[in-house]
Amino acid sequence: MATINVGVIGFGTVGAGTVEVLRANRDVIAARVGADIVVKKIADLDIESDRGISVERGLLTTNAMEIIEDRDISIVVELIGGLVKAKEFILSALEKGKHVVTANKALLAEHGREIYAAADAAGVNLAFEASVGGGIPIIGALRRGLAANRIRSIMGILNGTSNYILTRMTRENLPYARVVEDAVRLGYAEDPPTLDVDGTDAAHKLAVLTSIVFGSPIAMSDIYREGIANLTPDDIQYAADFGYGVKLLALARNTGDGLEARVHPAMVPKNHIMANVNDVFNAIYIEGDFVGPNLYYGLGAGRRPTGSAVVSDIIEIARQIRSGAKRLMPPLAHVHTPGEAIRLRPMDQLRTDYYFRVSAVDRPGVLSRISGVLGDHDISISSVIQKGRDLNGSVPIVMVTHEAMESNVRKAMAVLGGLDVLTDKIVMVRVERG
Amino acid sequence: MATINVGVIGFGTVGAGTVEVLRANRDVIAARVGADIVVKKIADLDIESDRGISVERGLLTTNAMEIIEDRDISIVVELIGGLVKAKEFILSALEKGKHVVTANKALLAEHGREIYAAADAAGVNLAFEASVGGGIPIIGALRRGLAANRIRSIMGILNGTSNYILTRMTRENLPYARVVEDAVRLGYAEDPPTLDVDGTDAAHKLAVLTSIVFGSPIAMSDIYREGIANLTPDDIQYAADFGYGVKLLALARNTGDGLEARVHPAMVPKNHIMANVNDVFNAIYIEGDFVGPNLYYGLGAGRRPTGSAVVSDIIEIARQIRSGAKRLMPPLAHVHTPGEAIRLRPMDQLRTDYYFRVSAVDRPGVLSRISGVLGDHDISISSVIQKGRDLNGSVPIVMVTHEAMESNVRKAMAVLGGLDVLTDKIVMVRVERG
Numbered sequence: 001m002a003t004i005n006v007g008v009i010g011f012g013t014v015g016a017g018t019v020e021v022l023r024a025n026r027d028v029i030a031a032r033v034g035a036d037i038v039v040k041k042i043a044d045l046d047i048e049s050d051r052g053i054s055v056e057r058g059l060l061t062t063n064a065m066e067i068i069e070d071r072d073i074s075i076v077v078e079l080i081g082g083l084v085k086a087k088e089f090i091l092s093a094l095e096k097g098k099h100v101v102t103a104n105k106a107l108l109a110e111h112g113r114e115i116y117a118a119a120d121a122a123g124v125n126l127a128f129e130a131s132v133g134g135g136i137p138i139i140g141a142l143r144r145g146l147a148a149n150r151i152r153s154i155m156g157i158l159n160g161t162s163n164y165i166l167t168r169m170t171r172e173n174l175p176y177a178r179v180v181e182d183a184v185r186l187g188y189a190e191d192p193p194t195l196d197v198d199g200t201d202a203a204h205k206l207a208v209l210t211s212i213v214f215g216s217p218i219a220m221s222d223i224y225r226e227g228i229a230n231l232t233p234d235d236i237q238y239a240a241d242f243g244y245g246v247k248l249l250a251l252a253r254n255t256g257d258g259l260e261a262r263v264h265p266a267m268v269p270k271n272h273i274m275a276n277v278n279d280v281f282n283a284i285y286i287e288g289d290f291v292g293p294n295l296y297y298g299l300g301a302g303r304r305p306t307g308s309a310v311v312s313d314i315i316e317i318a319r320q321i322r323s324g325a326k327r328l329m330p331p332l333a334h335v336h337t338p339g340e341a342i343r344l345r346p347m348d349q350l351r352t353d354y355y356f357r358v359s360a361v362d363r364p365g366v367l368s369r370i371s372g373v374l375g376d377h378d379i380s381i382s383s384v385i386q387k388g389r390d391l392n393g394s395v396p397i398v399m400v401t402h403e404a405m406e407s408n409v410r411k412a413m414a415v416l417g418g419l420d421v422l423t424d425k426i427v428m429v430r431v432e433r434g
Numbered sequence: 435m436a437t438i439n440v441g442v443i444g445f446g447t448v449g450a451g452t453v454e455v456l457r458a459n460r461d462v463i464a465a466r467v468g469a470d471i472v473v474k475k476i477a478d479l480d481i482e483s484d485r486g487i488s489v490e491r492g493l494l495t496t497n498a499m500e501i502i503e504d505r506d507i508s509i510v511v512e513l514i515g516g517l518v519k520a521k522e523f524i525l526s527a528l529e530k531g532k533h534v535v536t537a538n539k540a541l542l543a544e545h546g547r548e549i550y551a552a553a554d555a556a557g558v559n560l561a562f563e564a565s566v567g568g569g570i571p572i573i574g575a576l577r578r579g580l581a582a583n584r585i586r587s588i589m590g591i592l593n594g595t596s597n598y599i600l601t602r603m604t605r606e607n608l609p610y611a612r613v614v615e616d617a618v619r620l621g622y623a624e625d626p627p628t629l630d631v632d633g634t635d636a637a638h639k640l641a642v643l644t645s646i647v648f649g650s651p652i653a654m655s656d657i658y659r660e661g662i663a664n665l666t667p668d669d670i671q672y673a674a675d676f677g678y679g680v681k682l683l684a685l686a687r688n689t690g691d692g693l694e695a696r697v698h699p700a701m702v703p704k705n706h707i708m709a710n711v712n713d714v715f716n717a718i719y720i721e722g723d724f725v726g727p728n729l730y731y732g733l734g735a736g737r738r739p740t741g742s743a744v745v746s747d748i749i750e751i752a753r754q755i756r757s758g759a760k761r762l763m764p765p766l767a768h769v770h771t772p773g774e775a776i777r778l779r780p781m782d783q784l785r786t787d788y789y790f791r792v793s794a795v796d797r798p799g800v801l802s803r804i805s806g807v808l809g810d811h812d813i814s815i816s817s818v819i820q821k822g823r824d825l826n827g828s829v830p831i832v833m834v835t836h837e838a839m840e841s842n843v844r845k846a847m848a849v850l851g852g853l854d855v856l857t858d859k860i861v862m863v864r865v866e867r868g
Contacts, residue, residue, distance in 0.1 A: 025582060025724070031768050135725035135728065136728060141575070141579070145563070145574045146746065148746050149455075215465060273707070291739050292738065298726065304724045304725070308724040309725075311581075311724075314582075315578070315582060316578055323754075328754065329466070
């Protein structure tokens, strides 16, 4: 049986997971590929720490270039993360004609254009299944399974840490800070978990998915971002009263008049399957013009699921090598890009439903003043709950609107913020009916 | 740009959907493949009926062999369904060196061994994404995305008609016969919907999925089958009281000591994501040793979703043709099959939890006699609900057990059936905790 040699750069969590899958399932993988996939070298600056798997000393090196320059290695796997060194290694490997597998969403989101072009110029595979959704084969679904469709929209729960935090806030009625503390202690979140909870990580992943849908990279700066740190258990409870669950969503929608791309907390109807994605699970809900709605669900992170995704890319490339294919498709799965460049639709022009919570003094006519301001901005209320006084003597008023325009909502919030009857900041959460 | 010609045999619902996708999305498909995919001929015995899309008269023929023998056609798409003619056409096309795409799950489940072998001998692609789960790219997920894993289990809702019927029985508390009548009238079910509701269709699909997992066909006769016709709204209601939803599940589980393969109604915990798959939707929940649990969800039937799946296969084959690949992988995605032949585990040896409903006379000691019989057969009760007398003066007793063995359950049911205190047949539904 033929042998296909792989070099792994980065022996951290995902690197160790990748080597572990390749070893534990070597026989079934060989049966599926028709070739033996062998890890020939592993590079890491730290080759002393215990990674939970035993590796022959001779495989380890601190010099990544030993992998990139090894003529017997046909697939280079970049798993160091970060931007500068990872980019350097990937570009060198592509230049040497190696196929490259990476899990580096930040790099693809920030420098994708340059890397995709280098892979194109080299005519080799650049594969990145593990960059989005951990073990969920969502990149493959977009590149292959749904390739007959124009994709209308993507709605993703792409950050497991945020989803874990929101799930516990919902189930246990706990404040954000308390759950984050717990999540850090349990190892579900970094300390501090900034990029997870502020929407950056989800935006990186959304940039990767959207680039495949359109065959052309979109810029991170074009993605609107809002995190979950300001959500309170009260808002989550009110959302439940209205029949919604609260999720951090990554959304892309082809409106026919520009692309919406945004990451923010949103309320989702409880009977929508996305509202039932809990704990550290990720899910991606995609609508295609022929396939209709599709959902992909699984563990979005972790050594074993991410290792599964990295190795699925290695298997796919090994099959191509074995079959004598040049390369089945370019990184973004478009041989050429049809039509015009992608035009991003400004966030101002978003039209959706909105949830507001205001705290007001307990005085007659307050609700009428507030709804008056909303009405002046073309915002009509679909349901409202007014509760009794809270401990500070304020009255919380909670509303869900019909479809309104984001620019009007911003203006209305500015006007409301100036009213003397309000006793606290206004809380706004968008509602996605799916 | 290069042209790749396709011939479509069978111009019914799926055939028309396939041609429709290829035309409506011709530009994006060409961008993704780098070649123009053209429908060169369409064969059907009936070339007069309106299929809802306009097709040039010259494309139509009543002679499928015109497609199979056309040297310019490289991909033959079989969409006539049925066994005899479809098999003949597929084998002829493979013999002529054509790549073949089919949606024919019944044929693959009944005659897969012969067809897979013919594709192997010819060295061409045999693709069948549309045979399971309609538009859900589940075959691709098993062949590629999860290829690094040993698959531990598959739990599928693979028949949209049954799921629609069960969803309405649940929501509206309606009897089976009443919902079936409605489903037939609305076009969601055939009249009569025998193969949908008796588990045969789901078993065909399970046979296809399981064959890919193991790289070797399994026989339809090895799959245990039980349909939904005996379920009552009462049982669905009791299941809800215990915290379960009722679904028709197709299950395959690698126990380490043989493969379980079975289709039957089952109770699933309400907080399991599979219990939230409703209406005509299909879903497949897969556990791999590294990836953990994965779910794939979408429309399992219909002209447009199935057309999307057929065309995804055409795209994949066209990319291989364009890249000069021989063939990326055999039909079952195994170049060779590792280890021993698949051993099916007899249904008798199944261990799971069970739900029972018995109707008994309202007399002291009845519950103790019933639980005594269960205890004699190593079946212990986890929860029990005893309701007041029904209209016939009988008392319904509803129980969920701890894990028990199917053979003991069968024996216990036989003994219970002979008790003079029972006034009606015993209802048994298996419980799957996922």
